[in-house]
Amino acid sequence: MSHDIQALDRAHYLHPFSDFKALGEEGCRVIVGAEGVYIIDDQGNRILDGMAGLWCVNLGYGREELVDAATRQMHELPYYNSFFKTTHLPAVKLAETLCRLAPAHINRVFFTGSGSEANDTVLRMVRRYWALKGRPDKQVVIARENAYHGSTVAGMSLGGMAPMHAQGGPLVPGICHIRQPYWFDESSGQNPEAFGRDCAAALEEKILALGEDKVAAFIAEPVQGAGGAIIPPDSYWPAVKAVLDKYDILLVVDEVICGFGRLGEWFGSVHYGLEPDLMPIAKGLSSGYLPIGGVLVGDRVAETLIEEGGEFFHGFTYSGHPTCAAVALKNLELMEAEGVVERVRDDLGPYLAQRWAELAEHPLVGEARSLGLIGALELIDPATGERFDKSLGVGNLCRDICFASGLVMRSVGDTMIISPPLVIQHGEIDELVTKARAALDETARRLADTTTS
Numbered sequence: 001m002s003h004d005i006q007a008l009d010r011a012h013y014l015h016p017f018s019d020f021k022a023l024g025e026e027g028c029r030v031i032v033g034a035e036g037v038y039i040i041d042d043q044g045n046r047i048l049d050g051m052a053g054l055w056c057v058n059l060g061y062g063r064e065e066l067v068d069a070a071t072r073q074m075h076e077l078p079y080y081n082s083f084f085k086t087t088h089l090p091a092v093k094l095a096e097t098l099c100r101l102a103p104a105h106i107n108r109v110f111f112t113g114s115g116s117e118a119n120d121t122v123l124r125m126v127r128r129y130w131a132l133k134g135r136p137d138k139q140v141v142i143a144r145e146n147a148y149h150g151s152t153v154a155g156m157s158l159g160g161m162a163p164m165h166a167q168g169g170p171l172v173p174g175i176c177h178i179r180q181p182y183w184f185d186e187s188s189g190q191n192p193e194a195f196g197r198d199c200a201a202a203l204e205e206k207i208l209a210l211g212e213d214k215v216a217a218f219i220a221e222p223v224q225g226a227g228g229a230i231i232p233p234d235s236y237w238p239a240v241k242a243v244l245d246k247y248d249i250l251l252v253v254d255e256v257i258c259g260f261g262r263l264g265e266w267f268g269s270v271h272y273g274l275e276p277d278l279m280p281i282a283k284g285l286s287s288g289y290l291p292i293g294g295v296l297v298g299d300r301v302a303e304t305l306i307e308e309g310g311e312f313f314h315g316f317t318y319s320g321h322p323t324c325a326a327v328a329l330k331n332l333e334l335m336e337a338e339g340v341v342e343r344v345r346d347d348l349g350p351y352l353a354q355r356w357a358e359l360a361e362h363p364l365v366g367e368a369r370s371l372g373l374i375g376a377l378e379l380i381d382p383a384t385g386e387r388f389d390k391s392l393g394v395g396n397l398c399r400d401i402c403f404a405s406g407l408v409m410r411s412v413g414d415t416m417i418i419s420p421p422l423v424i425q426h427g428e429i430d431e432l433v434t435k436a437r438a439a440l441d442e443t444a445r446r447l448a449d450t451t452t453s
């Protein structure tokens with residue numbers, strides 16, 4: 001069966017973020033099922049999903065309650081839009097629940113179909129906000145290098161991924177990028193707290209260089225996800241907050257990964273004590289069972305849009321999709337009933353931190369870091385203590401070894417990252433760490449073989 005599916009895949013399916021030619025030559029692994037924290041391939045292998053799909057299957061696989069919620073809603077009202085003065089219960093209840101879970105100053109939601117659409121919405125909304133305030137020149141959004149905010153044209157322009165920028169330009173104008181707080185790769189050994197403050201100072205320098213009257217917003221992920229699970233030094237966010245407090249600039253915190261418990265709070269912003277004006281969300285909102293995203297809108301922006309706005313010419317066919325909303329609502333209900341977020345904060349996060357830190361002793365590992373249920377390993381050449389030559393593709397090698405031995409761990413360059421389902425058990429964390437260590441051993445062995453042969 002695998003062979004037939006691979007042939008059809010090669011013939012017709014252009015995969016996201018893939019080298020089409022190389023993928024066609026290598027063929028894909030076929031995933032046929034999933035259960036709890038495991039995915040199952042067509043050879044019957046059970047693979048521990050250390051990435052929760054794409055940072056999204058927070059409640060794990062096989063939750064019947066989510067299936068039932070979708071089925072019920074499909075029977076009742078599978079689809080209707082909320083354009084033209086209509087609404088429906090799933091979207092309204094989901095909006096209410098989200099506003100209850102969000103920080104107190106957030107009381108409105110705009111729904112989208114994905115995280116990328118959420119960030120497109122953000123860009124249009126902040127510019128609209130300032131235009132309504134009579135300050136249409138406040139257009140520029142400051143973002144960060146190596147950030148990920150999506151794959152639509154605005155999403156990738158806001159993001160700071162150089163390879164994405166190099167394809168399909170020109171980018172959306174009025175977006176600029178400052179340095180990221182990536183201590184391991186960019187600090188040259190500076191004390192982490194001083195480094196964090198310097199990165200925040202880059203924001204102030206950029207604001208001053210552009211002129212406060214030109215800057216609409218600053219956007220950032222609490223912890224950079226796709227960039228490499230980059231946890232900023234403790235000094236970073238307080239210093240950024242202090243900068244933003246000095247100037248009249250909106251704060252957008254991209255919660256697409258960090259929202260819904262990943263860092264042990266409902267939102268990454270809560271973990272870092274931030275009060276964002278806008279929070280794009282997606283992924284864990286529905287545990288990935290159906291596509292849905294949105295923007296949580298703080299009172300300052302919402303009230304202006306409502307009181308002074310007139311029509312906002314923006315929205316999607318699937319904004320507030322009833323079936324997606326019903327599943328998201330059930331997902332949030334289950335998370336609350338099962339105390340998932342508190343468990344990440346008080347139990348699973350600390351346990352992962354303790355077990356993950358053990359990997360720092362491995363000769364290939366230059367740093368092992370984690371926060372809540374997100375973690376990273378920085379791979380280094382034990383002979384030099386420096387990064388490997390990029391052309392060796394050590395991260396991808398380690399990722400492929402992991403996959404073949406029953407663990408999904410993703411590589412970003414030579415950074416290995418994990419973001420497991422939030423329902424993972426201690427024993428499964430043990431299994432994850434054991435498999436990760438074995439994969440590091442095997443990676444080291446293969447590298448030794450290549451250098452000696």
Ligand code: PMP
Nearest residue numbers: 114115116148149150254256257
């Ligand atoms: N923002 C962040 C922080 C993300 O990690 C992602 C997806 N990885 C997105 C936005 C885009 O979300 P989507 O893929 O649903 O469009």
